[in-house]
Amino acid sequence: MNKKTVFIDMDGVLVDFVSAFPKLEPEILEQYKDNKDDIPHIFGLMEPMPDAIESYNRIAEKYDTYILSTAPWENPSAWHDKLLWVKKHLGTVAFKRLILSHNKHLCKGEYLIDDRHDKNGADRFDGELIHFKSERFNDWKKVCEYLQV
Numbered sequence: 001m002n003k004k005t006v007f008i009d010m011d012g013v014l015v016d017f018v019s020a021f022p023k024l025e026p027e028i029l030e031q032y033k034d035n036k037d038d039i040p041h042i043f044g045l046m047e048p049m050p051d052a053i054e055s056y057n058r059i060a061e062k063y064d065t066y067i068l069s070t071a072p073w074e075n076p077s078a079w080h081d082k083l084l085w086v087k088k089h090l091g092t093v094a095f096k097r098l099i100l101s102h103n104k105h106l107c108k109g110e111y112l113i114d115d116r117h118d119k120n121g122a123d124r125f126d127g128e129l130i131h132f133k134s135e136r137f138n139d140w141k142k143v144c145e146y147l148q149v
């Protein structure tokens with residue numbers, strides 16, 4: 001039997017975006033207060049969300065699993081840092097399974113786990129959107145239960 005495919009977003013889902021803030025100089029945070037996405041190397045400073053790594057590993061055992069994230073167009077270091085983050089935290093289980101795209105709807109599969117439902121193609125995804133941080137899926141435990149892993 002073919003495995004079903006699951007795409008998993010990074011920021012706000014696997015990655016705790018705000019965990020980088022205390023590691024940055026206050027002047028940098030002030031300088032980029034309206035576009036923190038564009039702080040050079042910020043994506044290398046972030047920690048995993050609670051239960052994210054364990055949940056990814058469990059999902060990857062049962063499903064054909066990919067990371068599907070968007071990297072800021074104006075921050076080239078983000079593209080580099082997201083690759084390094086995946087290698088550091090997910091290693092071989094996510095080997096060559098990182099997709100960076102502003103057009104998530106072009107990826108074909110059964111599930112997309114994402115905290116945004118309105119941007120970068122998540123709104124046009126053909127499969128089922130598991131809306132992370134919604135009332136129904138407010139943590140990884142709920143998502144794992146739903147995917148039966």
Ligand SMILES: [Mg+2]
Binds near residue numbers: 012013114116
């Ligand atoms: Mg996100």
